[in-house]
Amino acid sequence: MSYLGRVELKSSEIRRVNVTGSTSATHTLTWTPPSEQSLIITINGIKQQNNYTISGVTLTLDTALIATDAMEVVGILDIGEAVTPPDDSISTVKIQDDAVTADKLANSINTEITANTAKVTNATHTGDVTGATALTIAADAVDIAMLSATGVASATTFLRGDNAWATAGSKPVCTAYMTGNQSFSKNVRAKVDFDGVSFDTQSWYDTTNQRYTPQEAGYYWCQAFLVKQGGETQVNSVFTCIYKNGSNVQCNYYYDDWPWYTMQMAFEVSMPVYCNGSTDYVEVHFEWGANGTLGLYSGGSHGQGSKFHIFKMD
Numbered sequence: 001m002s003y004l005g006r007v008e009l010k011s012s013e014i015r016r017v018n019v020t021g022s023t024s025a026t027h028t029l030t031w032t033p034p035s036e037q038s039l040i041i042t043i044n045g046i047k048q049q050n051n052y053t054i055s056g057v058t059l060t061l062d063t064a065l066i067a068t069d070a071m072e073v074v075g076i077l078d079i080g081e082a083v084t085p086p087d088d089s090i091s092t093v094k095i096q097d098d099a100v101t102a103d104k105l106a107n108s109i110n111t112e113i114t115a116n117t118a119k120v121t122n123a124t125h126t127g128d129v130t131g132a133t134a135l136t137i138a139a140d141a142v143d144i145a146m147l148s149a150t151g152v153a154s155a156t157t158f159l160r161g162d163n164a165w166a167t168a169g170s171k172p173v174c175t176a177y178m179t180g181n182q183s184f185s186k187n188v189r190a191k192v193d194f195d196g197v198s199f200d201t202q203s204w205y206d207t208t209n210q211r212y213t214p215q216e217a218g219y220y221w222c223q224a225f226l227v228k229q230g231g232e233t234q235v236n237s238v239f240t241c242i243y244k245n246g247s248n249v250q251c252n253y254y255y256d257d258w259p260w261y262t263m264q265m266a267f268e269v270s271m272p273v274y275c276n277g278s279t280d281y282v283e284v285h286f287e288w289g290a291n292g293t294l295g296l297y298s299g300g301s302h303g304q305g306s307k308f309h310i311f312k313m314d
Contacts, residue, residue: 217277
């Protein structure tokens with residue numbers, strides 16, 4: 001019972017262990033007694049005294065038990081003495097807020113927290129935002145430089161659904177021309193030297209290789225006007241051709257026995273060509289049959305003569 005200066009012992013300060021069927025002198029308790037005097041030990045109902053020792057949780061009897069002995073160990077813990085809680089007995093509500101500091105966490109956990117600190121603030125995070133839960137990207141945190149779009153971003157371009165920058169309000173259009181006259185030997189088909197560009201909305205025309213390589217898949221209208229120089233001998237056959245990837249896809253054939261000589265004439269070829277938007281390219285080729293050499297006219301001081309037009313149809 002309790003009295004002045006002493007409170008009544010509660011059940012939480014009393015521990016008990018029953019041992020039966022043991023033939024050992026050493027036994028493990030479920031708590032750490034503060035001293036031998038805090039224990040009441042009975043064997044077969046007889047209280048034991050000064051015939052055992054305590055070391056941590058280990059109780060050692062002076063004489064081992066026999067299988068028929070029944071031992072009871074009762075421990076009394078003084079109020080204010082440390083009590084070791086049973087396993088899995090501490091709940092969340094028993095821990096004060098902010099009571100667990102980094103010093104009480106395993107080093108591996110501290111390392112993982114440090115490695116992921118950059119994800120707390122999007123403005124300082126330089127890697128991919130990943131994790132089991134979604135992170136909110138701050139306003140204005142993703143700029144144009146962070147996009148993987150192709151093409152060039154500018155005030156006149158927009159980002160299409162295929163992640164490419166395209167000119168707003170227009171489709172790819174190009175006109176190429178010859179910067180100088182070009183001569184062709186009889187019965188030899190050769191590429192027309194369109195080595196100048198009047199305009200090219202996407203900068204896809206290659207003046208070095210004289211070819212157009214569109215980077216958008218679709219159908220392109222290809223049309224060439226070739227102007228013959230004057231002063232040649234009689235010409236009786238002309239082939240004006242559009243080539244795709246080095247192979248003929250369309251050829252217009254002109255035949256006439258009229259001696260053209262100094263006459264300037266124009267030959268035309270046109271057709272839609274499908275390009276895959278990555279590697280397909282188109283060119284213009286020319287061939288004639290006659291004596292001597294025939295040339296194509298660039299226009300000289302009179303402006304552009306022979307031209308190659310391309311625009312996207314769809």
